[in-house]
Amino acid sequence: MRKVSLFIPCFVDQLTPEVGLDTARVLRRIGCEIDFPEAQTCCGQPAFNTGYWDDARPIAARFLRVFHAADAIVCPSGSCTTMARNFYPELLAGTALAEEARSVGQRVFEFSEFMVKIAGVSDVGAQFPHRVAFHDACHSLRELHLKNEPRELLRKVAGLELVEMPRSEECCGFGGTFSTKFGTISAAMGETKAGNAEISGAEYLVSTDPSCLLHIDGVLRRRNSRVRTIHLAGILARTPAGAESPRTFSQARSAK
């Protein structure tokens, strides 16, 4: 049995806990032994991306301490994975932690990446009888180069029809603090994404980054769209038995 440490980003912990639970469910189903180090907080990306590298460093150092001994660290966000794997070496360059950053970074995997490339599993026995379109989250696509992995997982889901939306690689406009510093631009980009999702005819827009989905979901609901958003793990967690219902961003929680 493979041991996996869950890296649950701060905003997933606080705002979209179901993504974390679904991630754990799917990993367990493929035979992983899961551990959630409760000492974890945030990867430091908000400060790093806003230029506050001095504030981000101790948080990155904390992350490295928490996950120091982990075999494989799996994260349901391409963006936070990118922070730990790609940006820690730059953030911590010239410090005593530079080597540790590289070492831990190589053990951090985005969820779909871990499933397909590390665990070698693409069929998890999920069922989701809906038409879905995939939104390529920027960090997953351009920093981690994960284009096919999530699609491969989706294609194996029973009943699921995968359609390509126009400009699936175009940024949704979230961009961290950009979403509030430049709210009008961010929302306009979100509208473009929402429009493309609608054109695709999909019922669900699925992605590997809950931060994009939080933003797109807010835009879609503001325009009373019929398209709903769901994280990849939410789809893979759903089995034919129907014991685990799909958890969309808005619906699942309001139904509770």
Next chain:
Amino acid sequence: MTTAAREFLRSATRETANLPARRAIRHAVDQYDAALERGRTQFLDWEAARQKCYEIKWEALNHLDRYLLEFEERVKARGGQVFWAETAEEARGYVAEVASRCGVRTVVKSKSMVTEEIHLTPALEKLGIRVFETDLGEFIMQLRNEPPFHIVTPAMHLTRSDIAKLFHEKLADAMTSGAAGDDPPELVAAARRALRQAFFSAEMGITGANFLVADAGMIAITTNEGNDRLGTALPRIHVAIAGIEKVIPRMGDLATLWPVLATAGTGQTITCYNTLIGGPRAPGEIDGPEEFHVVLLDNGRTDLLADAEQREVLHCVRCGSCLNACPVFRTVGGHAYHTTYSGPIGSVLTPHLRGLNEFQHLSYASSLCGACSSVCPVKIDLHHHLLHNRRNAVHEGDRPWQERIGFRMWRWAMSGSRRFAVMGWLGRSASRILQWLKLGGTRLDPLRPWTKYRAAPVIPRKSFRAMWRESGER
């Protein structure tokens, strides 16, 4: 917030609401994307071509001293003159001096962003000189009295009918059909008729240079309209202005750079006209100018050269592909930036040329999606340099005190998992109470910067870690 930042925000907000303009940009970019796809098929390996261009520019920039001197020596040997301008003012002054000495009254210009950078046209007009933009797009923008909207396609935001209306208004004499015709060939013919007179009367032709070829001592100009050839062959004087970073080592480098520039810029396999000019008319030659001047402009570039982290920004060949790829550019357009260079390259470069503090906001006006870096034909790591500019802004610039304190508090909260859990619980509880009181999205809502543009998120009662604990998993 700086004046430039306020200007950007105001314009960006206005342009975001300008749906016809956004549609026009999107249409232009869609066409560009399709052409780019086709253009790339001429390369067996586009990535290898990009890498080659990167290496050429890297070599040139890391031996700039040698290649610029070599270029100067060869131009001079052929009777040309080279002027080193440290600032925009010096460059303007030199061109004005040449124009005055030769009694120039009319200038024809071909497309050049560096002349926009140094504001050359207004300076010449102040001396009573008439300046004609001869690139069709630039000509249209000159008629509108606006700066170029995009560094390659200056009028990309305009529709055919916008241009027809403009020509009927401003070029009534040159338009033959009296009615409101908007037939593209007719519009082009009208511009040609209007410009022909200028070409024949101009005493000076001004161009930029896409490349300065060191081993040949020649400038290379790329256009699609051939206006540069007419503008450098007919007038008595030719002045070419180029940033010092435009130098390349060898003529042979053009074999890669020309097709890559054409593909990245417009999706063409090669542009219609690629001209090499090495000096004034030599004895026995039948055409060409009597005087040939090259102005080598620094204007902040050596400072950027000294910055090892961002030196590669000087690789830029001004193809405009990062603008086309940028979702922010496509949303707000080129004019919202209020800078000569817009889009990702402008956001990276402008703080270096015109001051980090005044233009730091441009580094933040990006979702850091990385589309720019993925298309750049000379592999400039644009979005990471935006991150570097943000870091530099925090170290050297005036960031808002609320932001500085905010991140101090964030750091405190994230430094302990219990703190994090408690702060998270407080935040969620407060938001839930506000939402229960139906105050979500109002001015009392601390999430308003988010909820102003989006439906409020449904805030969960429990965090992941609380649920995990309850499920007895740990």
